[in-house]
Amino acid sequence: MxxxxxxxxxxxxxxxxxxxxxxxxxxxxxxxxxxxxxxxxxxxxxxxxxxxxxxxxxxxxxxxxxxxxxxxxxxxxxxxxxxxxxxxxxxxxxxxxxxxxxxxxxxxxxxxxxxxxxxxxxxxxxxxxxxxxxxxxxxxxxxxxxxxxxxxxxxxxxxxxxxxxxxxxxxxxxxxxxxxxxxxxxxxxxxxxxxxxxxxxxxxxxxxxxTAHDKAVEALGAGSLDEGVALISLGTYIGAMVHGHANVKDAQNFWPFQASIPGRYLYECMGVRRGMWTISWFRDQFGESALADADKTGVSIEELLNREASKVPAGCEGLLTIHDWAPPSEAEFRKGVMMGFDGRHTRAHMYRSVLEGIAFTMKNHMDKMANELNTPFKRLIISGGGANSDLFMQIFADVFGIPTSRNVMKGSASVGCAINAGMAVGAFDSYQQATQKLVRMGDTFMPDMENHRFYNALNGEVYTQVNQYFDPLLKKLSPLVDYA
Missing domain, CATH: 3.30.420.40 (ATPase, nucleotide binding domain)
Structure with a gap:
């Protein structure tokens, strides 16, 4: 053939x-x-x-x-x-x-x-x-x-x-x-x-x-079929998932969806709504001066922002971003929050804080899923356009404390589609063979364990505590400014 x-x-x-x-x-x-x-x-x-x-x-x-x-x-x-x-x-x-x-x-x-x-x-x-x-x-x-x-x-x-x-x-x-x-x-x-x-x-x-729903197709196309390997899909909705074999009926911290392999299932925890949209929003709303600087240096605005943010220390010197630009259905009153501003902070801090906020949010959701499945994560695969950023990849590795990889084809949904298509017409003998042929692993980022320890403290002592303090205020704000 x-x-x-x-x-x-x-x-x-x-x-x-x-x-x-x-x-x-x-x-x-x-x-x-x-x-x-x-x-x-x-x-x-x-x-x-x-x-x-x-x-x-x-x-x-x-x-x-x-x-x-x-x-x-x-x-x-x-x-x-x-x-x-x-x-x-x-x-x-x-x-x-x-x-x-x-x-x-x-x-x-x-x-x-x-x-x-x-x-x-x-x-x-x-x-x-x-x-x-x-x-x-x-x-x-x-x-x-x-x-x-x-x-x-x-x-x-x-x-x-x-x-x-x-x-x-x-x-x-x-x-x-x-x-x-x-x-x-x-x-x-x-x-x-x-x-x-x-x-x-x-x-x-x-x-x-x-095929299946988009995140399941991405999981197939990313090659995340082994136990303990999780996919984080960086899209407008950022999701995280692992493959499973049973339709778990009483799961508390994840949903069992049909996988893109018939008869298998995909376990997906809560994610970040408007995740990568938030990064585009920051670039479009606050990037005018950065765009001029990018033109001078001959790089894209995304590359310039990543270079600047790479010089900012882990934790952004106290600047935190809470990703509720599109709130969950159980708390529609929530809104996005940036907190901790002081005179040290620049656009690079803000940009890195948006990236770190995504990684913190995903880790907190994924840890609950891993604990319920009694299967700790041993490796991450990151898909989507955001995987092009070395900075973002390293932040994920440091926040989670495990090796984090990206594939050569960052948009793994296209690969998953081709795998399903090939199986339908007999181009491959099995999903395993199709995955071996079509999925190509790219770079792997190893965690900086000093950053990992600091991120753990920042996440546990501050980030996970934010909603309990902001929710009462946002409940009062929402009816004043939101109109159905």
Missing amino acids: SDKYLMGVDVGTQSAKVVIFDLDGNVVSEGKQALRKMDIPAPLLAEHPDDDLWDSLKLAFQRAMTEFSQAGRKAEDILAMGVCIIRCCRVLLKENGELAYPVINWMDKRLNKPYQYIDAYKGVRYITTTSGYITHRLTGQFKDTCANYIGWWPMDNDTLDWSTDPAVWKSCNLTRENVLDVVKPGEILGYVSELAAKQIGVPAGIPVVA
Whole structure:
């Protein structure tokens, strides 16, 4: 099967990406398109404007295929594509599969509750996920992966199919007629339709393969299959997860989700909402002078900020960032906090403090999961664009006190998509073989144990204590400034 290729289709909160791999894991071509800015009609509401997910994905496909053909490759040698789209969103479709309402993003507080019909949803026939919607756009089929139904959905995670319990359907305000048919990860959802082929520039008939929810696909694509190896996925939502074999029913500090390997599970603890968004926010709001300095030195603004922050000592000389820019559903009153300012602090302190706050928050959530599983973490894998930062990688290693690695392909969801796609068409004998071929380990950062001891003290004595003092004040602030 030489000179054959697999496509990974990855749409996140901020961008759409299409990557084409050969069967040895080499990237042959890539296309990317930024999504438009989210519509925020009111506080804690978030919608994707117009048909932005599909419009952006079409451009990403076209760019990937242009580069693919310019390299002298043949489109008919593409075996299949795996599709991974942002999870925990709600998509409302008309009878013909078109959007009946803008895609409701996972940051929207309406996703904290079951679907509820309102007059604005007139004409809704199907309630589905982003992966169900994009599958329909690509194939014309009303099908979806069973592994992207998280939250208020009547999905049975033991049978990997819709629940047969009427009470579960009632609790979700849904009926079987409202939802799409589902298949398991690594199974074929349908084939690229003639209409879609003209729009995205690939041959009609290419198999479109189910994956799972985006974080599970990243975990597969990062190669984090061994016990004690955890993946931290740096996205707009920063999540942490480990693979498992059982659908744990009474977990207290993690959720058991379907993995991107059928019959396996992914254990995921609480993460950081608007995690990497916070870094982009800092860069865009406070980076004007840094941008000028970056131009003078001939580096990107991100590289300049990382260089400056690398000179700041661990702990930022007392400056702490609490990451509640998008609060959890159980405490919607919370807001982001920066505390500890004094005359020593510069933009470099602020930037490093944002990074350290993410690492502290993730460690505190992950320690609870590790203790409950009775499996201490022995290594971290970091995926996502933030893994490009040596500083951020070292902060994770120092905060956790364990070796921390990144892969050559930082966006591991694309790799996971290609693995699922390859399994569906027989390109690989097993998920283990596919992972060995497609996942390529990059740099490993060893912890500075002196920094680790200091971070442990700062985290235990200060960072973990913050909410108990700020919550009473933020509860009073929220009704004064937040309007639904």
